[in-house]
Amino acid sequence: KAGVTQTPRYLIKTRGQQVTLSCSPISGHRSVSWYQQTPGQGLQFLFEYFSETQRNKGNFPGRFSGRQFSNSRSEMNVSTLELGDSALYLCASSQGGRQHGYTFGSGTRLTVV
Amino acid sequence: QKEVEQNSGPLSVPEGAIASLNCTYSDRGSQSFFWYRQYSGKSPELIMFIYSNGDKEDGRFTAQLNKASQYVSLLIRDSQPSDSATYLCAVTVGADGLTFGKGTHLIIQP
Numbered sequence: 001k002a003g004v005t006q007t008p009r010y011l012i013k014t015r016g017q018q019v020t021l022s023c024s025p026i027s028g029h030r031s032v033s034w035y036q037q038t039p040g041q042g043l044q045f046l047f048e049y050f051s052e053t054q055r056n057k058g059n060f061p062g063r064f065s066g067r068q069f070s071n072s073r074s075e076m077n078v079s080t081l082e083l084g085d086s087a088l089y090l091c092a093s094s095q096g097g098r099q100h101g102y103t104f105g106s107g108t109r110l111t112v113v
Numbered sequence: 114q115k116e117v118e119q120n121s122g123p124l125s126v127p128e129g130a131i132a133s134l135n136c137t138y139s140d141r142g143s144q145s146f147f148w149y150r151q152y153s154g155k156s157p158e159l160i161m162f163i164y165s166n167g168d169k170e171d172g173r174f175t176a177q178l179n180k181a182s183q184y185v186s187l188l189i190r191d192s193q194p195s196d197s198a199t200y201l202c203a204v205t206v207g208a209d210g211l212t213f214g215k216g217t218h219l220i221i222q223p
Contacts, residue, residue: 033210043201045210056208090156101147102211104156
């Protein structure tokens with residue numbers, strides 16, 4: 001059974017640009033969550049989608065957005081990139097019940113220069 | 114403000130001993146509790162989850178939850194060098210996503 005797939009693995013962008021990250025969840029998983037991981041702040045919740053609807057959102061500015069498609073694949077977009085957006089972005093999928101945990105993908109390492 | 118606190122370590126444990134990792138959380142409404150292991154340069158890997166008071170065992174790992182005291186712990190028996198990693202505690206509250214602690218860096222000394 002394939003795991004959570006994130007593309008691309010690495011990205012280098014310039015300040016002011018925008019970026020789109022992609023996540024394919026485990027087959028059958030309908031919930032997709034996104035997290036940002038930095039050395040200073042650790043892992044922080046961005047948002048969660050379930051059946052194409054955003055179920056909840058973390059404390060991030062509106063430059064961070066996402067969506068989920070009918071096949072459960074999800075994309076995350078960051079507009080007007082700032083240096084502080086440099087981080088590992090992790091996608092996690094779940095069958096839908098939070099009590100059973102989330103499986104993480106390998107992440108996308110974003111560097112903003 | 115939901116907070117999850119962990120001692121950052123490093124926690125150094127001899128091979129074969131029991132490693133004890135602790136986590137406290139601030140929100141009494143927290144419902145589910147997770148332990149993830151993260152090797153350097155890798156993504157977090159789910160080790161255990163627990164949502165009822167008491168102990169839950171899975172192989173060499175035991176998770177312990179005490180909701181009255183708002184702490185959750187992870188015991189690793191017969192520690193191996195391959196257990197050396199950062200261990201992340203996470204909780205969920207209601208419909209919110211996972212709230213993570215910053216992790217404890219565990220070193221198993223051969």
